[in-house]
Amino acid sequence: MPFHPQEAYQCGPAALATALASVGIRRSPDQLRDEVYIPARQGSLQPEMLAAVRRAGAIPYRLAPEPQALLKELAAGHPVVVLQNLRFDWAPQWHYAVAVGYDLPAGQVILRSGVEKRLVMDLGAFDRSWAKAGRWAFVALPPEQLPAAANETDYVAAAVALERVVPEAAEKAYGTALKTWPGNLLARIGIGNAAYRRGDLAAAEAAFRQAVDEHPASGDAWNNLAQTLHERGNQPAAREAAERAVAIGGPRLPIYRQTFKTVSGG
Incomplete structure (x- = not known):
């Protein structure tokens, strides 16, 4: 899996570049910044993230908001862009990361996140931060490839x-x-x-x-x-x-x- 460390408030372009590169679409975070980053929000909104995947010729598939769908895609080798709230419901800190693997016996999920190429996070803690963002997630795949959890x-x-x-x-x-x-x-x-x-x-x-x-x-x-x-x-x-x-x-x-x-x- 490729890795693009993020600059300040640039987790959206970095996560998107990582996900696209995994399916052979080379876009740098700098190239994607104008497509998805909203300076007034100091971040990227979900519709812009999905639209950028479409413009790149891939299909963005929203996952069902449940851990099993996430694990199913990871087991199939599909990296998953996830949205987390790293703070509180009343004072959120929104953050995009890319889930790339998991270890169920150890209770861990592996992320490309921020400046960390391999962030190993407790699965329970991850799910809490993900749940506070509505468990929003998607995979970006070539149109010839069906998501593992697709309906x-x-x-x-x-x-x-x-x-x-x-x-x-x-x-x-x-x-x-x-x-x-x-x-x-x-x-x-x-x-x-x-x-x-x-x-x-x-x-x-x-x-x-x-x-x-x-x-x-x-x-x-x-x-x-x-x-x-x-x-x-x-x-x-x-x-x-x-x-x-x-x-x-x-x-x-x-x-x-x-x-x-x-x-x-x-």
Whole structure:
């Protein structure tokens, strides 16, 4: 594991640089400072930390706020960025560190923390400081790699958030999700959207057709299939798919109606 000792109030950039370097993404704390450090707060807020991971092309996955999730990731060899409160609830001292290992018989957790490359901390004391920060933690992984403690809903949501920033990386994350949860609708639509975005309409149609076969009540899948079929010149099938989307309705019904109008030549 790499190590970046922190400067004053720079634990966020240092922890982030350490986590990214562990998956082959080289960013120095100085490079990350402008992305995550807020001078008025003398620190880095959690949303900025997660956003910086996305901009680097990795997927930040928030762990469930429980020790078992942390230990499971460490056992899989995934360093975990953790937020601690090193003082009191009424006078907090927030601090980011990177958990890199543990020794259960000895009751210890091993951290890259501050200026210490190998801080061995009592597991109970660590958990108390972590609990005072809501047990907030995440792993930063390549989109081809599934977190050890991942659940379907949270991982696909993380991939959707990544798509808004680095669509190419999100497509890989959707593929990773489908290997474990092949029936996931959002991931299947995400694969279709990625193919559509790069102009591969045949692959997009295949993905959307699989989505409507597996989830016939999905208006989004029918709508996207209709648009793709329209652009491929299959107007009868496009109109039929658009009709299905409109019949299903839902919060995006105005979009479905517009697609129906487009594919119908109206």
